Amino acid sequence: MDQIRIGKFIAETRKSINLTQRQLADALSISDKTVSKWECGKGLPDVSLMLPLCSMLNITVNDLLSGEKVSETDYQKKAEGNMISLMEENKENKKRMVQSVITGIITIIAVVALIVIASFISLPTIIRIALIIVSAAVAAAGISVCAMLDIKAGYFECPHCKGLFVPSTNDYIKGCHTFTKRRLTCPKCGKTGMCKHRITR
Ligand SMILES: [Zn+2]
Numbered sequence: 001m002d003q004i005r006i007g008k009f010i011a012e013t014r015k016s017i018n019l020t021q022r023q024l025a026d027a028l029s030i031s032d033k034t035v036s037k038w039e040c041g042k043g044l045p046d047v048s049l050m051l052p053l054c055s056m057l058n059i060t061v062n063d064l065l066s067g068e069k070v071s072e073t074d075y076q077k078k079a080e081g082n083m084i085s086l087m088e089e090n091k092e093n094k095k096r097m098v099q100s101v102i103t104g105i106i107t108i109i110a111v112v113a114l115i116v117i118a119s120f121i122s123l124p125t126i127i128r129i130a131l132i133i134v135s136a137a138v139a140a141a142g143i144s145v146c147a148m149l150d151i152k153a154g155y156f157e158c159p160h161c162k163g164l165f166v167p168s169t170n171d172y173i174k175g176c177h178t179f180t181k182r183r184l185t186c187p188k189c190g191k192t193g194m195c196k197h198r199i200t201r
Contacts, residue, residue, distance in 0.1 A: 001085040004041030005067035011039040013057045046164045090200045093154045100149035107142025156195035158186035
């Protein structure tokens with residue numbers, strides 16, 4: 001799925017019917033920041049928004065996912081290709097989820113080992129302090145890598161409107177969480193709640 005191409009296509013189509021980002025966003029009840037993110041190729045429209053978006057832009061979902069107006073002879077071929085890309089995206093997400101868990105486990109083991117060494121083995125104070133600083137750095141790096149992989153692995157589901165969205169890194173890190181849910185503010189309905197992490201659309 002070529003996000004940059006799709007983004008350019010959304011921008012071109014929107015401009016060709018004289019809509020601003022704001023007007024398009026309002027019609028879909030989302031923020032204009034979201035529209036701008038799509039158009040810059042930094043994210044795909046959520047599946048639940050694809051039909052309303054396409055009807056606003058007078059295109060088909062197949063056009064949208066192909067990043068161009070699809071001619072009738074190519075239609076079937078492109079539709080199949082787009083379906084396969086969506087399935088591969090889900091596979092990628094599962095891989096990221098696994099990588100995130102593995103990174104988390106390695107981080108915990110490394111940090112615990114460093115702290116044990118620093119606390120229980122007799123070492124010069126300066127080396128002890130260095131070890132503690134290193135373990136803090138390893139913990140910070142591990143947590144941010146985990147967070148990055150985890151944010152990219154799929155979507156969060158709003159408990160109020162059931163909309164799917166990808167939170168900003170900042171919101172993600174600040175949100176308190178359990179293993180499968182995280183407290184986030186939904187960009188679609190604006191409500192805050194425990195959002196379930198879903199790998200697939
Ligand atoms: Zn919502």
